Amino acid sequence: MARSEDLQALRECIKRLEGPASADRPPSLAFGVPAIDNHLPDEGLRAPGIHEFFGDECDASRFGLVAALAGRWSCIDRDGMETTAGSRLEDDAPVFWLRGPAATWLIDAQALWQFGISPQRVLVSQCGREADGLWALEEASRCSVFPILVGEGLALTPLQARRIQLAAEAGRATVLLLPPPLSQPPPAAATRWRVSSLPVHRGDASIGSPRWLIELLRCRGGGPATWALEWDDEQRRLDLVADVAGRPLAATPCSWLA
């Protein structure tokens, strides 16, 4: 008994040393899937902070996961939406989406709505130069207007990542990064994920709902893990998938991601 109390006191001490005081820390961005949220040290993605999502170039699954997470944060109240306590910061919060010079695809506004983001509440910033994009992301995270930001197509050096993290903490914002596929990741992110698609095994030939294999590669305060998720379109939430048979081979082996 005393030992668990000591452990709890040690955990509190480490938490205080690691970041700002947890009393005024805003609620974290939860997945809505208890298995994942319990594994993560903050019951969700730490907010404020930066989180990276890697994936292949011709794979849109990480975009889907980021859109689903951002939709959970900024969605209006819907019936049947399961949320952990305090996972929604405020209704109708705007989203900032930065498209760096390496962002080549177009984003469809209607698909954003399918993931729960109102497209008219998104401010999109397309910067031709990487320096302008980094400046825009930093200023947008510092100004406390956007609780969630998406940075796409930016390759960050450790110094730039540290600056964005400080700006996010100053503005109490969460930054979800979608780096270019073959970029070197900086060590400043709170969590690092790799997202890939999973095939669907069903009776009929329809392609079904999106299924993703998400691997938590690195987590500050926790260990790596793997989950298979499915996105439910009607209820707009993420569910854990029971069977993980049919895991795909990695298309491009990246040893440094492990």
Place this chain on the structure above:
Amino acid sequence: MPGLTVAEAKALVPGLIVGDADPDGDAAGLQSLAAWCQRWTPRVALDGDDGLLLDIAGCGHLFGGDGALIAEVERRLIKAGIEVRLGAAATPAAAWAWTRYRPSGAVPVLVAAEHAEAHLGRLPVAGLRVPPDLVQALARVGLRTVGDLQRLPRAALARRFGPTLIERLDRLLGQAADPITPSGPPSRWAARLALAEPISRKEDFERAIGCLLAELVTSLGAGGLGARSLVLTLFRVDASTQILSVGTAQASRDARHLHRLFAERYEKINPGYGVETLILEATATERLDPAQLTAGRGSQRPSMAEIVDRLRARAGHTAALRFATVETHVPERATRLRASEGEMPAAGAPDWLESEMRPLLLLSPPEPIVTDRNDASVPDTFYWRGRCHHVMRSDGPERIRSEWWRDGQSAVRDYFRIQDQQGRRYWVFRRQGTARDGWFIHGLFA
């Protein structure tokens, strides 16, 4: 003397330097000089192709009197290396005539009214800007100066020489209106700062812009307006100007916010040898009620409009865009990005929604794929970007026709949602009805 050839001119003057005439360059130089002369008065007009008319009514008090202003103008122009003949009078026509035709030794400034008529009376008739043949006709009759014309009855002159002569005479003496058209409309909301020493450091520009903004914001507040567009003109010592402009998405009277917008432009300032006058104008203004201003300032929270303005000031208009859904079935036209203006609407469904699912990422333009079959059904394998994909599952077809009223042709696309062996989901279509039919990939589902 016009009409001489180069050889004759060189024979007359042995050491003559000959250069090519550059009328465009001269005109441009005159324009920039006119812009530079706006540091003294906003009403500057071009006069022919080698002169400037400055209306200094009401500007003299800033410089210690009209006489001091004129002396200052002459001194600065000579210091900038421009050869100038200066003349000042009560009307534009009189000023023109006095500058060009005054007797040598006369004082250039002719503003006092009592002696003005006497001096003007001694000017030759050519000072009235009448055609040369009329000057010759008057000379034949013995009328050589303006004073001679004044002594004759007006009706007789008009009958003999035409009405323009009388009109020019009236303009000279100030009895008829003689409007000048300044090169740009004067701005009502402007603040001006003249410095004793020219500045070139960034910190000095910061303070100068801060002073100008404070003054402009006060006057805008008194008028109940907010600025939408600001233009800062820097007047350098070498008779050139630089213009910086800044725009906002919503009318603003917040000096701190506007100063931050200019802060993004500091590296674009080229001070040259120094900047000695700055003029800040609000070229576009809108009504801004005081209630809105205090609501924003009271809560101390930065607003969306401020970050949009700052993004635009630094990185151009593509730095702040919003989605706009267009009412069309063609997928690549359904979503557009437009500049963010005004408030963001409340959250909710977009205006235009298709009933079918759409992929999150779209490829524009769609890329062709190589399939094993070229008929209407879904292929089993396709090649795209150098990789082979086996189709495991598919949904569809969804038929989308092109907009014949826009494209002029009626092509048909049959869309399929397909999933390959790795679980990735693609949006492909088969196009018919155009010159290049076949299978294409249009997007990726998440």
